[in-house]
Amino acid sequence: MKKLFKIILILIIVMSILSSLAILGGAIYLHRYKDSRVDPSLIEIAHRCEKTKFYCYDFSDRDGRVGDAVLVESAELGGEMKYKYVPYNEIPEDLVNAFIAIEDKRFYKHSGVDLIRTTKAAFNYIFGSGKFGGSTITQQLVKNLTGNDDFSINRKLSEAFSAIELEKEYDKTEILEMYLNVINLSEGCRGVGAAAEYFYSKKPSELTLSECATIAAITNNPSKYNPKKHPENNIKRRDLILGCMLEMGYITADEYSCAVAEPITLKLSQAGASGGVNSWYIDMVIEDVLKDLAAKYNISRSSASLMLYRGGLKIYTAMDAKIQAILDEYYSNIYNFPIDSRGNMAESSMIVIDPYSGDILGVVGAAGEKQGNRLQSYATDTKRPPGSAIKPLSVYSLALEKGLIEWSSIFEDSPVRAESEDQPPWPYNADRTYVGDVDIQYAVQNSLNTVAVKVLDRVGNGESMSFLKNKLLINSLNEAADIGSASLALGQSSRGITLRELTAAYSIFEEGIMSKPRSYFKVTDESGQIILDNPSSQESVISKETAAIMTKLLETVVDTGTAADKICLDKITSVAGKTGTTQGNCDRYFVGYTPELLAGVWFGYEYPQSLDEFGGNPSIYIWDEIMNEIYRKTDYGKSSRFAVPETVQKLTYPTPQGELEQNGEDTPRVKDGWFAFNENNYE
Secondary structure, eight states, rough: HHHHHHHHHHHHHHHHHHHHHHHHHHHHHHHHHOOOOHHHHHHHHOOOBBBBBEEEEEEEEETTTTTEEEETTTTOOOSEEEOOOGGGGGGGGHHHHHHHHHHHHHTTTTTSSSSSHHHHHHHHHHSSOOOOOOHHHHHHHHHHHHHOOOOOOOHHHHHHHHHHHHHHSHHHHHHHHHHHSSOOOOOTEEEEHHHHHHHHHHHHGGGHHHHHHHHHHHHHHTTOOOOOOOOOHHHHHHHHHHHHHTTTTTOOOHHHHHHHHSSOOOEEEEETOOOSSOOOHHHHHHHHHHHHHHHHTTTHHHHHHHHHBBOOOOEEEEOOHHHHHHHHHHHHHHGSSBOOSSSBOOOEEEEEETTTOEEEEEESSSSSOOOSHHHHHHTTTTOOOGGGGGIIIIIIIHHHHTTTTTOEEEEEEOBBBBBOOOOBBBBBTSSOOOOOEHHHHHHHTTHHHHHHHHHHHHOHHHHHHHHIIIISSTTSOOOOTSSEEEETTOOOOOSOOOOOHHHHHHTTTHHEEEOOOSSSSEEEEEOOEEEEOOOOEEEOOOOOHHHHHHHHHHHHHHHHHHTTTSSOOTTTTTOOOEEOOOOOOEEEEEEEOOOSSSEEEEEOSSOOOOGGOSSHHHHHHHHHHHHHHHHSSOOOOOOOOOOOTTTTTEEEEEHHHHHHHHOOSSOOEEEEEEEEEEEOOOO
């Protein structure tokens, strides 16, 4: 008896301490969270299901932004999320009661927080399973609207106070209506309307009692209780819900018996999803807007999706409809792409950018006809090593800007690491040969790996990494893993970068200005109020002189270097660019630009493997064919030559010995090069 008394006394003391701590903690946090409220815009969206619309501009003057917004009629949101708003008076009583019975039995008695349930949940968390639970329907509504579902004391307190505030502003019916229209019910269904339509091809008002309980069962764990993929799990929870409904007097014993005897018979429908397939461009815009909404409003991706998919927004894209149509037509035709000896077609992607504004004019994420929405895009999502296409960005432009090299600077084309019994010489060039003394122009034109590594050594690996990430916005690079010369000088980065990042960085070679790439200009709500503004973002990162000299260097790549005799567009306008090949010849790139447009192409397999049997670089041919189409079918072509500042002049200098020996007796003894005659402005 004494032992039992001691145990009871200890429990009383422990509970008293916990209660005191809870009261103290509540007092401390009360002031902090007393004004906790869910963003009113999310509340408003919870009551709506308006379609978001996409626009592009028909510019008569893109630079001056003179033009009209045109609705992109083919663009629809669908695939990832299904929404169908249902007002409360169209939701059957059985469906409402099913959720209350399993999720919040005292819903009509509490004021946002169920103290009894919360206390039990806290006790269970401390002394039991370590799981908290205990959220009311109102708290779950807060979580679904804000998307904040991490477990922390701060989050739970904020959620609780927000729920209390909601209960002050909205009655129980309004809260239920919002909740039942935003909850995640698996398979992309948000809300009971979408779930009823997807799983049963019905309106909620047409659901049977068993079907109501089946849908209510999903929300506890949408993956585990998905009736399509895990019917055995769902039926157990469905029966539990029916039992709770019987216990609470919501249904009779006969209704319970009939409902538990009813098998789960789904009649799946795709009516809630978009019937059309969007362009790769619209997919890209959706992803960009989701990220920016989440960042600006400090909400989760799911909450941003809620705003995007049912908020009736208007998204004004930077797309050039004519360029996008050319890209779509070319890439949808599989006969434009080579196949290997096994009959397999490799993949490819392309992006076209206005280098002066950063506007993304067109994009395609894969070869062949697009089969769905929100697919993996090889242009904007997939990360691959950039190969030698990184050299002008990570090595040569920076070295020129810092005054460490000039056009005629001499470097020995030889290994940095000599051959030994244990290791081969490193690095080696693509043709496995070394030619001796060469200048920078020859090294760039022929993509010599040896010289790139030696120039990087002058620049400094840390300086190069900082330039790429902080100035050129190539954020996919890993500062720890990619700090080595193989990554920075040869483009063999650990996890790769996107074609979008790589291509956009080349914008610096037009006038020395990095233009952040953008897919949309602004997003407004239905009334026209701007909720996301995305102005052009530009920063001068190298001088005009450095940019002009780099462009002249990259013109030699097209004229006589690794892209020689493969580009026809240079008969119409000046073209500069750089090829790229990764280790094992698994990826091929060409990033090229004219005085008006910048474009990048990637070519490779979905899962990296050698491209040896394709011979040359297919990216170059794809780039040239599409760019010729763009110049033929649009108004581009007004500027045919790259601008050269007066401070950059062409001079003659002696040809290096290695080049003379490599090219034979016919090699001229002197060469022309471009040189700057003012101080650089690198910081």
